[in-house]
Amino acid sequence: MAPEAPAKAPVARPRAEAPRPLTRFVRWDVIVTALLIVVFLGGAFGSSDFATSDNLSFALDDLSEIALIALPMTLLVVAAEVDLSVASVLGMSSAVFGALWDAGWAIETIVPVLLVIGVVAGLVNGLLVTRLGLPSLAVTIGTMTLYRGLAYVVLGTKAVAEFPQNYADLATKTVPGTPIPYPFALFIVLAVVTAIVLHATGLGRSLFAIGAQEEAAFFAGIRVKRIKLLLFVVSGVVSAFAGAVYTLRYGSARADNGLGMELAVIAAVLLGGVDFDGGKGTLGGVVAGVLLIGLLRNLLMLHDVATEIQSIVTGLLLIVSVLTPRIAAKVRETRRHHRGSPSASS
Amino acid sequence: MIKRPLVAVALTAALAVGAAACGGTTKNSSGSDNSGNAATSGKKADPNAPLKKGLKLAFLPKQVNNPYETIVDNAGIAGAKEFGGTAKEVGPSDASASSQISYLNTLIQQRQDAILIAANDPNAVCGPLKQAMSRKIAVVSYDSDAAKECRDVFINQASSEEIGRSEIKVMSDLIGAKGKIAILSATANATNQNTWIEFMKEELKKPEYSGIQLVKVAYGDDDDQKSFQQTQGLLQAYPDLKGIIAPTTVGIAAAARYIDSSKYKGKVAVSGLGTPNQMRKFVKDGTVKKFELWDPANLGYLASYAAAAIASGQITGAEGETFKAGKLGSRTIGKDGEVILGPPTVFDSSNIDNYHF
Numbered sequence: 001m002a003p004e005a006p007a008k009a010p011v012a013r014p015r016a017e018a019p020r021p022l023t024r025f026v027r028w029d030v031i032v033t034a035l036l037i038v039v040f041l042g043g044a045f046g047s048s049d050f051a052t053s054d055n056l057s058f059a060l061d062d063l064s065e066i067a068l069i070a071l072p073m074t075l076l077v078v079a080a081e082v083d084l085s086v087a088s089v090l091g092m093s094s095a096v097f098g099a100l101w102d103a104g105w106a107i108e109t110i111v112p113v114l115l116v117i118g119v120v121a122g123l124v125n126g127l128l129v130t131r132l133g134l135p136s137l138a139v140t141i142g143t144m145t146l147y148r149g150l151a152y153v154v155l156g157t158k159a160v161a162e163f164p165q166n167y168a169d170l171a172t173k174t175v176p177g178t179p180i181p182y183p184f185a186l187f188i189v190l191a192v193v194t195a196i197v198l199h200a201t202g203l204g205r206s207l208f209a210i211g212a213q214e215e216a217a218f219f220a221g222i223r224v225k226r227i228k229l230l231l232f233v234v235s236g237v238v239s240a241f242a243g244a245v246y247t248l249r250y251g252s253a254r255a256d257n258g259l260g261m262e263l264a265v266i267a268a269v270l271l272g273g274v275d276f277d278g279g280k281g282t283l284g285g286v287v288a289g290v291l292l293i294g295l296l297r298n299l300l301m302l303h304d305v306a307t308e309i310q311s312i313v314t315g316l317l318l319i320v321s322v323l324t325p326r327i328a329a330k331v332r333e334t335r336r337h338h339r340g341s342p343s344a345s346s
Numbered sequence: 347m348i349k350r351p352l353v354a355v356a357l358t359a360a361l362a363v364g365a366a367a368c369g370g371t372t373k374n375s376s377g378s379d380n381s382g383n384a385a386t387s388g389k390k391a392d393p394n395a396p397l398k399k400g401l402k403l404a405f406l407p408k409q410v411n412n413p414y415e416t417i418v419d420n421a422g423i424a425g426a427k428e429f430g431g432t433a434k435e436v437g438p439s440d441a442s443a444s445s446q447i448s449y450l451n452t453l454i455q456q457r458q459d460a461i462l463i464a465a466n467d468p469n470a471v472c473g474p475l476k477q478a479m480s481r482k483i484a485v486v487s488y489d490s491d492a493a494k495e496c497r498d499v500f501i502n503q504a505s506s507e508e509i510g511r512s513e514i515k516v517m518s519d520l521i522g523a524k525g526k527i528a529i530l531s532a533t534a535n536a537t538n539q540n541t542w543i544e545f546m547k548e549e550l551k552k553p554e555y556s557g558i559q560l561v562k563v564a565y566g567d568d569d570d571q572k573s574f575q576q577t578q579g580l581l582q583a584y585p586d587l588k589g590i591i592a593p594t595t596v597g598i599a600a601a602a603r604y605i606d607s608s609k610y611k612g613k614v615a616v617s618g619l620g621t622p623n624q625m626r627k628f629v630k631d632g633t634v635k636k637f638e639l640w641d642p643a644n645l646g647y648l649a650s651y652a653a654a655a656i657a658s659g660q661i662t663g664a665e666g667e668t669f670k671a672g673k674l675g676s677r678t679i680g681k682d683g684e685v686i687l688g689p690p691t692v693f694d695s696s697n698i699d700n701y702h703f
Contacts, residue, residue, distance in 0.1 A: 052455070250443065254467065
């Protein structure tokens with residue numbers, strides 16, 4: 001894409017870019033999927049406790065909130081934005097859940113209220129980013145602290161417990177006949193919807209366009225600000241809903257619920273091969289990334305690997321996931337240069 | 347593009363609220379769902395059953411790499427060796443409410459014989475613990491209790507009454523049962539401290555302490571600087587003060603530091619609850635003669651034996667059952683499945699070097 005490339009180059013490029021097996025496999029989302037399969041098979045053969053439906057359902061249930069929030073986060077990162085306030089929205093939602101439940105409200109009323117809170121939280125983020133033109137990293141670091149603070153205002157340091165069993169079951173029990181817990185089943189449905197939106201609609205293409213070149217997207221007629229605002233609202237709603245799931249799953253509403261989860265979500269998205277600079281990524285990669293983090297953690301725990309080592313493994317994997325596509329891109333670039341026209345590279 | 351989805355969300359929310367208004371699941375309507383209290387009622391205890399060999403125990407502390415919890419758990423692991431079992435410590439690196447859950451699930455998968463937990467949140471750990479108990483895994487909580495229907499027994503480090511009363515005994519010894527004393531507490535509404543102080547006042551009513559006068563309870567808010575200033579204030583207000591009891595580790599260290607550097611050194615006795623590492627310097631230089639704390643090593647040791655006794659069918663966790671806990675002798679289960687470790691350990695210059703925490 002170098003603008004100074006000579007006129008001859010475009011003719012040569014299509015041939016260089018034709019899908020060849022090797023470059024195809026260098027795509028990170030494919031690598032993550034392969035890694036996921038390796039971890040799964042390694043686990044299944046290495047430990048008799050791993051591939052049981054009990055253990056898998058535990059591991060999947062443990063991922064519920066991270067997986068759910070990873071979906072809107074993927075859309076945001078593809079559009080070159082980020083929302084660091086997601087875990088705080090989750091905590092705020094959990095705190096409000098506890099306070100209202102304690103005050104005798106019905107769950108059927110509380111959950112819609114939480115969703116509205118999520119909309120408002122997302123609107124605040126989105127409006128600050130789109131109307132004031134502030135960077136989302138800075139805005140959401142601010143609201144991350146703000147929403148967590150509000151959670152403590154609502155519930156203080158106390159914990160509200162004793163939620164009804166039928167709803168707790170909904171958050172922990174599996175879909176009959178499968179090892180898939182209900183929250184994770186919901187994730188699968190939403191992941192399919194998100195994948196269709198991202199990869200098969202105009203809106204999805206707009207996200208990639210915004211992420212790749214915001215100004216160009218704007219001049220191409222894409223309603224950049226509205227789309228971004230929508231993304232932040234969706235992120236808020238999903239995080240607030242994840243707060244309800246979290247509360248019921250643990251049976252404990254606390255203001256510090258989900259503390260630090262935003263990093264786990266972003267880690268999963270990056271591990272899934274989404275470019276933090278925007279414009280690149282697949283939802284399939286993110287799903288594989290989420291599963292890889294969860295299953296790897298579960299496997300390490302089953303083998304009594306110390307927490308510190310678990311963090312080191314996840315950290316290294318993350319660095320590799322960010323590095324590999326860049327190195328691969330560099331390799332491709334130099335190769336293309338050599339192939340293109342010898343005169344241009346002299 | 348944005349308006350339509352927002353309207354849809356609002357509509358859905360409105361519809362859902364409307365539907366809910368017709369009646370829903372509230373705290374009151376669901377109250378009866380949660381009363382699954384008699385978790386241990388079905389089992390039968392055989393007090394003469396021998397401790398099983400090769401039991402697998404797992405300690406799950408609030409967080410790993412916390413020096414206090416490490417002592418507890420290591421002593422428990424050593425205790426398990428005595429009765430031919432194996433024990434390990436696993437746990438999260440942060441003490442948040444939910445971080446213990448995935449560890450619990452893993453331990454259930456590994457089919458441990460007993461799980462020993464210092465709960466970060468009494469309710470959040472409840473689901474998996476119940477599941478563990480339903481799979482015949484013994485569940486012992488220590489240091490920080492889980493909801494009582496979610497564990498077999500709780501090993502309580504010390505009863506509040508024993509701590510309160512023994513604080514007065516120690517102080518009385520130090521000042522010859524005569525003179526004015528003050529208490530330097532944590533915050534004004536700290537549950538632990540207030541309970542202990544109540545028992546201290548109770549103990550002071552006994553005739554043998556008639557020469558002791560409690561002049562003030564000061565609050566240092568468990569803040570080092572503030573506790574230091576409060577100590578200073580106490581001695582300005584009561585220059586003839588004989589002793590200060592600080593039933594908090596922050597308070598006792600701050601009080602000792604002030605006395606150590608002031609003209610009151612040697613004239614005012616300081617005691618209370620502290621950790622040996624924190625107080626070693628003051629014990630060595632004579633500022634503090636004696637202070638107390640439960641012995642965390644014994645806590646882990648006792649928990650280990652309790653877990654083995656449950657896993658071997660000696661006890662079920664019902665009130666009144668007794669079991670033997672190695673070198674600690676026998677213990678009886680009290681109300682709500684609580685086992686008390688015993689009176690707190692008194693540390694002084696003769697034994698402080700045996701403790702490192």
